[in-house]
Amino acid sequence: MRLSSIVFLVALLVGGPAFADAGLRDRAKELFQPIPSAPPAIPGETATPEKLALGKMLYFEPRLSETHDISCADCHNLSMGGVDGGALSGGHNAQLAGREVLTVLNAIFNKAQYWDGRAADLSDQVVNSVMANPKAMLKTRGGPMPINPTEHAAAKQRAVELFKGIPGYVAAFKLAFPEQSDPVAYANIGRAIALFEATLITPDAPFDRWLKGDDQALSDAQKDGLKLFIDKGCVTCHNGVNVGGGMYARFGVVKQPSAEFLPPDDWGRYAVTKAIADKYAFKVPSLRNVELTAPYFHTGATFDLKKAVALMGESQLGIELGADETDKIVAFLDSLTGRQPEVVLPILPPRTGPPAL
Amino acid sequence: MRLSSIVFLVALLVGGPAFADAGLRDRAKELFQPIPSAPPAIPGETATPEKLALGKMLYFEPRLSETHDISCADCHNLSMGGVDGGALSGGHNAQLAGREVLTVLNAIFNKAQYWDGRAADLSDQVVNSVMANPKAMLKTRGGPMPINPTEHAAAKQRAVELFKGIPGYVAAFKLAFPEQSDPVAYANIGRAIALFEATLITPDAPFDRWLKGDDQALSDAQKDGLKLFIDKGCVTCHNGVNVGGGMYARFGVVKQPSAEFLPPDDWGRYAVTKAIADKYAFKVPSLRNVELTAPYFHTGATFDLKKAVALMGESQLGIELGADETDKIVAFLDSLTGRQPEVVLPILPPRTGPPAL
Numbered sequence: 109m110r111l112s113s114i115v116f117l118v119a120l121l122v123g124g125p126a127f128a129d130a131g132l133r134d135r136a137k138e139l140f141q142p143i144p145s146a147p148p149a150i151p152g153e154t155a156t157p158e159k160l161a162l163g164k165m166l167y168f169e170p171r172l173s174e175t176h177d178i179s180c181a182d183c184h185n186l187s188m189g190g191v192d193g194g195a196l197s198g199g200h201n202a203q204l205a206g207r208e209v210l211t212v213l214n215a216i217f218n219k220a221q222y223w224d225g226r227a228a229d230l231s232d233q234v235v236n237s238v239m240a241n242p243k244a245m246l247k248t249r250g251g252p253m254p255i256n257p258t259e260h261a262a263a264k265q266r267a268v269e270l271f272k273g274i275p276g277y278v279a280a281f282k283l284a285f286p287e288q289s290d291p292v293a294y295a296n297i298g299r300a301i302a303l304f305e306a307t308l309i310t311p312d313a314p315f316d317r318w319l320k321g322d323d324q325a326l327s328d329a330q331k332d333g334l335k336l337f338i339d340k341g342c343v344t345c346h347n348g349v350n351v352g353g354g355m356y357a358r359f360g361v362v363k364q365p366s367a368e369f370l371p372p373d374d375w376g377r378y379a380v381t382k383a384i385a386d387k388y389a390f391k392v393p394s395l396r397n398v399e400l401t402a403p404y405f406h407t408g409a410t411f412d413l414k415k416a417v418a419l420m421g422e423s424q425l426g427i428e429l430g431a432d433e434t435d436k437i438v439a440f441l442d443s444l445t446g447r448q449p450e451v452v453l454p455i456l457p458p459r460t461g462p463p464a465l
Numbered sequence: 466m467r468l469s470s471i472v473f474l475v476a477l478l479v480g481g482p483a484f485a486d487a488g489l490r491d492r493a494k495e496l497f498q499p500i501p502s503a504p505p506a507i508p509g510e511t512a513t514p515e516k517l518a519l520g521k522m523l524y525f526e527p528r529l530s531e532t533h534d535i536s537c538a539d540c541h542n543l544s545m546g547g548v549d550g551g552a553l554s555g556g557h558n559a560q561l562a563g564r565e566v567l568t569v570l571n572a573i574f575n576k577a578q579y580w581d582g583r584a585a586d587l588s589d590q591v592v593n594s595v596m597a598n599p600k601a602m603l604k605t606r607g608g609p610m611p612i613n614p615t616e617h618a619a620a621k622q623r624a625v626e627l628f629k630g631i632p633g634y635v636a637a638f639k640l641a642f643p644e645q646s647d648p649v650a651y652a653n654i655g656r657a658i659a660l661f662e663a664t665l666i667t668p669d670a671p672f673d674r675w676l677k678g679d680d681q682a683l684s685d686a687q688k689d690g691l692k693l694f695i696d697k698g699c700v701t702c703h704n705g706v707n708v709g710g711g712m713y714a715r716f717g718v719v720k721q722p723s724a725e726f727l728p729p730d731d732w733g734r735y736a737v738t739k740a741i742a743d744k745y746a747f748k749v750p751s752l753r754n755v756e757l758t759a760p761y762f763h764t765g766a767t768f769d770l771k772k773a774v775a776l777m778g779e780s781q782l783g784i785e786l787g788a789d790e791t792d793k794i795v796a797f798l799d800s801l802t803g804r805q806p807e808v809v810l811p812i813l814p815p816r817t818g819p820p821a822l
Contacts, residue, residue, distance in 0.1 A: 168544050170542070170545075170549070170550065171550060176550060176551070177539075177549065182534075182539070185527070185813075186810050187525050187810050187811055187812055187813045188527075188813050188815070189815065192527070192534070193527065193528060193533060193813075193815075193816065194533070399815055399817070400815045401815075402815055402816060402817055411816055411817060412817070413817060448812050450809055450810075451809065451810045452807055452808065452809050452810075453543050453544050453807075453808045453809075453810065454544055455544055455805050456544045456545050456550075458545070458546065458550075458756055458757045458758075458759055459550065459759060459768055460756070460759055460768060460769070460770060
C-alpha cells in the first residue's frame with residue numbers, strides 16, 4: 109500500500125468526510141452563497157415594524173384584488189413554499205394557465221421578477237400583479253397586462269378609495285408612513301408589501317449549513333449530487349445565493365423540449381426586450397426550496413423533479429443523465445429546502461358602514 | 466334631598482358604576498355566558514397535538530377542493546373574523562352568492578351548522594362543504610348539494626388518494642390516528658378539521674370581561690346598548706354563549722323585509738325539515754365578533770351594522786329604533802369582539818413525483 113493511500117484511509121477514519129469535503133466546499137463557495145440569516149435591506153427603504161405590519165396585512169388582503177377574493181397569499185401561499193401547488197397555473201386547471209407561479213420565498217435575491225424579468229424589483233412586481241386581475245393575468249401568459257391605461261388608473265384609484273374607507277387601514281398607513289400627509293397612496297401599497305416580502309427568506313438549509321462548514325449537514329448522496337451539479341454544468345445558470353434567479357437563458361438551447369414544456373406561443377423574455385436573441389429565454393428560476401415548489405417549469409408541466417432534472421440535462425446541456433445521477437442531483441436539490449418563515453396571520457380591519465366602492 | 470337620593474349619589478361617587486352595573490350584570494348573566502378561555506371538548510374526540518396539527522394543515526389545504534384552489538381558510542378567513550368579507554357570498558360578486566358565509570369563530574358553540582342547520586356538528590359541516598365544490602355550492606343557496614351520490618363517492622375517493630400520494634400527509638394521518646391501520650380515511654379529514662376548528666374561539670371580549678365583573682370593560686354607551694338589547698327583546702333570539710346560534714327564527718316574523726334581504730326563493734330551514742312553519746326560518750346567527758363579519762344577513766345585503774340592527778327591530782320586533790338607540794346597540798355589539806386566535810400558518814407537505822390524481 110502506498111503512502112498516499114494510507115494517508116487517505118487515516119483521513120477517512122480520523123477526519124472522516126471533513127477531509128473529503130474541503131475541496132468540494134472550496135469549489136462550492138466560489139459558486140454559491142448561503143441565504144443570510146436576516147432579511148436584506150431594500151435600497152432607499154427603512155423596514156420599520158409599522159411598515160412590515162402594514163405590508164403583511166396587505167399581503168393577506170383579498171380586498172386588494174378587484175374581485176375581493178384573491179390576495180398575494182393565494183398564489184404565493186406561504187404554507188406551500190410560496191407557490192400555489194399548480195392549482196391555477198398548471199396542473200388540472202391548466203386551461204387557466206399563463207405561467208407557473210414563481211415563489212415569493214427569497215425572491216428579494218433575484219435579479220428581476222417574473223419569468224420574463226419584466227419587473228425590476230419586488231415593489232414593481234407587486235404593483236403589476238395587483239393591478240392586473242390575477243385570474244385574467246393568468247390567461248395572458250404573463251404578457252402585457254390585460255387592462256388598458258384608463259382602467260388601470262381607475263383600478264388604482266378604487267383600491268386607494270377602498271382603504272380610505274376602512275378606518276383600521278387609514279391608521280395603519282399613517283403609522284407606516286408618518287412623514288406623508290396623504291399616506292393611503294397607491295405607491296405605498298407596493299412599498300409596504302415589498303418590505304414584507306423581503307422578510308420571506310429561508311435560511312439554514314442543509315446545503316447552507318454545509319457551506320458554512322458542517323460536514324454532517326449533507327448526506328453522501330447529496331454531496332455526490334452537488335459534485336454532479338457542478339461538473340455537469342448545471343451551475344452555469346444555477347448559481348449564487350438563490351442557486352438561480354440571476355440571469356436569463358434560452359430554454360431548449362441544445363435540444364428543444366416538447367410543446368408541453370415550451371409552448372411555441374410564449375416567447376418569454378422577448379416580450380420585454382424585443383431582442384430576437386431573447387426568444388424563448390426565461391429567467392433561470394431559483395432552486396431554493398425546489399422540493400416544495402412543484403409543479404416545475406414556466407408551464408408547470410411536471411410535478412416530477414427527477415423528470416425536470418433529466419429534461420434540463422437534455423435541453424440545456426445536451427447530456428443524458430443516468431438514473432443514479434438524477435437521483436443524486438435531486439438529493440442535493442432537496443438540501444436547498446430552508447427554514448420556512450413562521451408567519452402569524454394578520455388580523456385585517458373590517459369594512460363597516462355603507463360600501464366605499 | 467331624600468335619603469335614597471343621597472345614598473345613590475354616594476354610591477356613584479364611591480362605588481361608581483359598580484353599584485349601577487350590579488343589577489344589569491345580574492340580568493345579563495341570566496341571558497349570556499362568556500366564551501370560555503380554553504376550547505371546549507368535542508364529545509367522543511380527544512384533541513391530541515397531532516390531530517390538531519393535521520386539522521390545521523387540512524384547514525389551510527387548497528388541494529382538499531376538487532379544483533385545488535379553495536381551502537376552508539379562503540371562505541372562513543382567520544384574518545377576517547372567520548368569513549370572506551363578502552367576496553364570494555355577497556358584495557359586488559353577488560351573482561355568485563348563495564348564502565353569506567358564517568364565521569368559523571366560536572362555531573363550536575352553535576346548536577347546529579349552516580344558516581339552515583343542515584349539519585348537526587362541525588365534522589358534518591366540514592364533510593358537506595368539502596365535498597360540494599364550494600364555488601358550485603355558493604350558487605345553490607346552500608340547498609341540496611350539487612353533486613350526485615356517485616360523484617360524491619368518487620370525489621371522496623379522489624381526496625383520499627391525493628393524500629395517500631403525499632408522504633408528508635401519510636405520516637401526519639398516522640401520527641393523528643395511531644390506532645388505525647388505514648388512517649388516511651375520509652372521515653378522519655372531518656374529525657381533524659373539526660378539532661382544529663373547535664380551538665378557534667375568541668375569549669376576553671370586553672363584554673365577557675364585564676360579565677365577569679370588570680365594570681370598566683364597557684363604556685356607558687355600551688351598557689346603555691346592552692340594556693336596550695335586553696329590553697327591546699333582541700335577547701329573545703340572541704342569547705347564550707354565542708349571543709345567538711342557539712335556535713331558528715323566521716326572518717320577517719312581524720314585517721317582511723325587502724327581497725334584497727329575504728329573497729323569495731330561499732326558504733331557509735324548510736329545505737331541511739319540510740315543515741311549513743320553517744319557511745323563511747334561519748339559524749339565528751351568533752353576534753360574537755359581528756364587528757368583523759360584515760356583510761350581514763344570509764344574503765350579505767348590507768355592510769352597515771346600524772342598518773342591520775334597525776332592520777331587525779322592524780322585521781322581528783315591530784319597533785322603530787331611534788338613531789341614538791341604534792348607535793348604542795351597535796356600541797354594545799362592538800364589545801362582542803374577542804381576542805382573535807393567533808394562528809401560525811402550517812407548512813403543507815409537497816406533492817412530488819407523478820401526479821396521484
